Amino acid sequence: MRIDQGFLPILGCNPKVLVLGSMPSVRSLEDRQYYAHPQNAFWWIMSELFGFDPLESYESRTSRLTGNSVAVWDVVQSCHRQGSLDSAINQSSVQANDFLTLLNDYSTIRLIIFNGQAAQKLFKKNVILNNYSGDFLVMPSTSPANAATSRKSKLDSWQVLKSYI
Numbered sequence: 001m002r003i004d005q006g007f008l009p010i011l012g013c014n015p016k017v018l019v020l021g022s023m024p025s026v027r028s029l030e031d032r033q034y035y036a037h038p039q040n041a042f043w044w045i046m047s048e049l050f051g052f053d054p055l056e057s058y059e060s061r062t063s064r065l066t067g068n069s070v071a072v073w074d075v076v077q078s079c080h081r082q083g084s085l086d087s088a089i090n091q092s093s094v095q096a097n098d099f100l101t102l103l104n105d106y107s108t109i110r111l112i113i114f115n116g117q118a119a120q121k122l123f124k125k126n127v128i129l130n131n132y133s134g135d136f137l138v139m140p141s142t143s144p145a146n147a148a149t150s151r152k153s154k155l156d157s158w159q160v161l162k163s164y165i
Helices: 024-031 042-050 059-069 099-105 117-126 151-165
Strands: 017-021 072-073 076-079 111-115 136-138
Touching: 017 117, 017 151, 042 059, 042 151, 059 072, 111 117, 111 151, 117 136, 136 151
Parallel strands: 017 072, 017 111, 111 136
Antiparallel strands: none
16 A cells, blocks of 8 residues: 655744645645646635746745745645545545644744645644644635635635735
């Protein structure tokens, strides 16, 4: 059974917002980039919020996020999954990332945004936080699997991120 391994977080010096996905898609794992699938709205939404070209290099886009106090990570460090759908994650294989250490090392994080309900459910099931006093929000998933929600509607929901930075 193949186990997929997630990525290290995208972190700046003093992040205020942490965006959490569930686990990188097959395309993201192949490209070694968060939200690499061209139909994923994540980079388009971030570019609209922070005024950059979503077609800039990956390094430039990640720099734009960290420059705006936004960090990115996933709930799942490793798991077995057939394909890219969150529903295909073998729950018994899930190893969560170390959020206690991250939030201790980056106490500036005031908001954790879940990129979709699946990320929140995985977090609730696999992560225990002792002393985090920040806020949690669930945003509409930017995944192309969430096609029922328009890009404009997703962007409107994600606007709240800016009030934390």
